[in-house]
Amino acid sequence: MRLQFHPLTPARWPDLVKLFGSRGACGGCWCMYWRLARPLYEKQKGSGNKRAFKKIVAGGEIPGLLAFCDSEPVGWCALAPREEYPRLAGSRILQPVDAQPVWSVTCLFIRKEWRRQGVSVALLRAAVQHAKKHGAKIVEGYPVEPQAGRMADAFVWTGLASAFRQAGFQEALRRSATRPIMRCFL
Helix, strand or coil: CCEEEEECCHHHHHHHHHHHHHHCCCCCCCCCCCCCCHHHHHHCCCHHHHHHHHHHHHCCCCCEEEEEECCEEEEEEEEEEHHHCHHHHCCCCCCCCCCCCCEEEEEEEECHHHCCCCHHHHHHHHHHHHHHHCCCCEEEECCECCCCCCCCHHHCCCCEHHHHHHCCCEEEEECCCCCEEEEEEC
């Protein structure tokens, strides 16, 4: 598998649209879940979230990385300084571990036919390198750790703890049996 990784820029917006499809990855999210208060997120689900996310990209912010195989987009990783995701602070389980500044990986979306082939691990490694280039000292993620058996893909959009471990992350704190906070120190 030969993957390349590119930041999401305005020029790459059509690649994200192709990857996410008409559903905006999952249920009209368009990677806005952690960026908006719940009522606003729900109100603009679908096309409203798409417009809001496009505005972020058009404004010059790089909200994550795309994975490509040849010229086909096959995966996405949302990544930014934690402050870009205000909804994290309101989460009982995902409150900050400490006062250290971190970059947060909040979403991984892999095209269905590319799942379970290591794309998430490769994207996480690329995300760590991207964050490091932008001055990050810690990259943090909020994956799911299934308790028994396999979970449906729709419920693991924050990634699986096993993928984070393979990418070099370590558990920093666990306030829930199924949701560790994992960190990679750069």
